[in-house]
Amino acid sequence: MTGALAAALDPGAAFSIVLTLRVMAWTVPLLFVIGVPLGCLLGLGRGRLVALLDMLVSLPLILPPMAVGFGLLLLLGRQGLLGAPLERWVGLELVFSTPGLVLAALTAGIPLMVRPVQAAMRGELTRLMELSAVLGKGWPTTFVRVVLPHCRRGIAAGLFLATGRALGEVGVSLLLGGDIIGRTNTVSLEIYNAVFTGDFARAGVLATLLALVSVALTVLLKRMGRE
Secondary structure, three states, X not given: OHHXXXXXXXXXXXXXXXXXXXXXXXXXXXXHHHHHHHHHXXXXXXXXXXHHHHHHHHHHHHOOHHHHHHHHHHHHOOOOOOHHHHHHHHOOOOOOOXXXXXXXXXXXXXXXXXXXXXXXXXXXXXXXXXXHHHOOOOHHHHHHHXXXXXXXXXXXXXHHHHHHXXXXXXXXXXXXXXXXXXXXXXXXXXXXXXXXXXXXXXXXXXXXXXXXXXXXXXXXXXXXXXX
C-alpha cells in the first residue's frame, strides 16, 4: 500500500495534481460568471436565437467528448477559424496549453451549471423580478438582490455538479491539451496514462482521489438540498 501511494505521488503525479488545481482555480469562477447569466437568459428568454443557444449549451452532454474536442480543435487550432486570429492578434494559443485545459473543463461543466439556474428562473422569481421593475430597480440591482438570492440553491447545485464533471474530463482535454507529460497532463489524463502503461497502482490512487472529491461534492449537494 505504501509503495503504491509513493508511486502515485511521485513528482510526475504531483505535477498533475497541481496542474488540476490550477485549472479548477480558473474554471470554477468562470462557471459562475458565465453559467449564471447564461442560465438566466435561457430561462427567461424566448425566440429562435435563445433556442439555438440552448441547443449549443446541450451539445457537450449529447455528443461524445471526443467529437466535442475534435470540433474545438478544428475551431481553435493554429489554422482554425478562431485559433489563427487569436494567436496572430492576441498571442493566445489555446491548443496544447493550460488555457486549453481550462476551456475543456469549462465546456464539459457548463451544461450542468446552466440547467439548475435555468430551471430556477420560473414561477415566483418572475413575479419578484416584475415587482422589482415596478419599484424602479434596474436589471443589475434586480440580478444581485433578487435573482441571485432566489437561485442560490440552483447555483450551488450547478457549481457542485459542474465542478465534478470538469474534474473528470478526459476526451476534450485529451484533444485540446494534448496530454503532454509535464505540461498538460491533468489528474484525469494521468490516470489514462497510468492505465495505458500498466501502472494500475498509480491509476488506482489517483482515481480514488478524484472519487473522494466527487463524494464530498455529492454530500455537500445533498446537505444543501435539505436546508
